[in-house]
Amino acid sequence: QVxxxxxxxxxxxxxxxxxxxxxxxxxxxxxxxxxWIRQSPEKGLEWIGFISYSGSTxxxxxxxxxxxxxxxxxxxxxxxxxxxxxxxxxxVYYCARDTGVGDGFDIWGQGTMVTVSS
Amino acid sequence: ETVLTQSPGTLSLSPGERATLSCRAxxxxxxNYLAWYQQKPGxxxxxxISGASIRATGIPDRFSGSGSGTDFTLTISxxxxxxxxxxxxxxxxxxxLTFGGGTKVDVK
Numbered sequence: 001q002v003x004x005x006x007x008x009x010x011x012x013x014x015x016x017x018x019x020x021x022x023x024x025x026x027x028x029x030x031x032x033x034x035x036w037i038r039q040s041p042e043k044g045l046e047w048i049g050f051i052s053y054s055g056s057t058x059x060x061x062x063x064x065x066x067x068x069x070x071x072x073x074x075x076x077x078x079x080x081x082x083x084x085x086x087x088x089x090x091x092v093y094y095c096a097r098d099t100g101v102g103d104g105f106d107i108w109g110q111g112t113m114v115t116v117s118s
Numbered sequence: 119e120t121v122l123t124q125s126p127g128t129l130s131l132s133p134g135e136r137a138t139l140s141c142r143a144x145x146x147x148x149x150n151y152l153a154w155y156q157q158k159p160g161x162x163x164x165x166x167i168s169g170a171s172i173r174a175t176g177i178p179d180r181f182s183g184s185g186s187g188t189d190f191t192l193t194i195s196x197x198x199x200x201x202x203x204x205x206x207x208x209x210x211x212x213x214x215l216t217f218g219g220g221t222k223v224d225v226k
Contacts (some may be wrong), residue, residue: 045163045206054191060214061119094162102169104153104210108162 002027004095012089012116013114018082020111022095029053029071033098034078035105036069040091047114050098051078120145122218130226139221141207147189149210153175154183154192157220166205167192197223200215206216 008020022034036048049059051069059067064081071078082089092113096105123202131137131205141152150170153165165174167183170190180195194201202225 015155031171044219045208047215047217056214076128092153096162098210102149102151102210103174104165104168104208105155105163106168106174 001048001072002097002107004097006109006112007015008014008093008112008114010055010113010115012085012114013118014116015084018085018089018114020080020081020093020095020110020112020114022078022080024097028073028075029076029078030073032102034069035096035098036080037094037105038091038112039094042088043091046091048080048082052067052078052100069094087116090114090116119157119213119214120147120216122207122209124205124207124218126221126222127219128210128222128224129208130224131197131224133197133199137192137197137201137223139192139194139205139223141185141190141192141218143188143190147190147209147211150186150212152183152185152190153208153210154181155206155208156201156203157206163206193208194223 003025005023012018031053033050035050066083068081092111094111095109097107123142125140136166150220154167157163158189170184182193204222
């Protein structure tokens with residue numbers, strides 16, 4: 001079955017760029033919508049954005065100026081870049097799949113904690 | 119953006135009791151694009167219900183969802199020990215996709 005796994009640094013300095021990768025096993029990313037979601041005690045669950053099977057993207061307006069999501073279908077991976085991070089970006093970051101047919105986020109990665117601190 | 123307000127914040131119940139969780143949207147959720155998730159400590163959210171009332175694969179039938187428009191409900195007919203967790207609603211009707219603040223169901 002399809003599984004997702006996030007990877008990347010657990011500590012990022014303020015003003016630097018947070019970069020995470022989600023590896024998809026057991027399936028391809030040439031279908032569906034591939035999302036990033038984060039969770040913090042302060043903001044709860046917050047949708048960051050997605051990249052679709054066709055490469056189109058959609059971002060949360062609250063983060064749009066700082067975020068980009070890209071994909072590498074040959075590696076079955078998609079990635080998140082968040083620039084100019086502050087302590088407010090400290091959160092658990094999840095990747096998740098949306099089939100795009102009204103099913104919600106049906107598969108999630110286990111999540112990775114990212115702390116922004118000097 | 120569509121704000122989702124969940125109530126109550128905490129629900130204290132005993133195993134075997136019925137749990138009723140509410141999710142109210144600040145604007146109409148079209149196509150009933152409303153999902154419910156369960157989250158346990160240290161785990162990712164798990165999809166329970168999509169389309170307001172459709173159970174996800176493998177979800178027991180004690181979980182049911184209902185509602186339309188701006189008012190939605192998740193019902194757990196008889197709480198099992200493994201059901202004590204935090205529950206979130208989420209709308210995917212319009213961007214940005216948004217989540218409610220959660221309802222914690224804990225043991226009375």
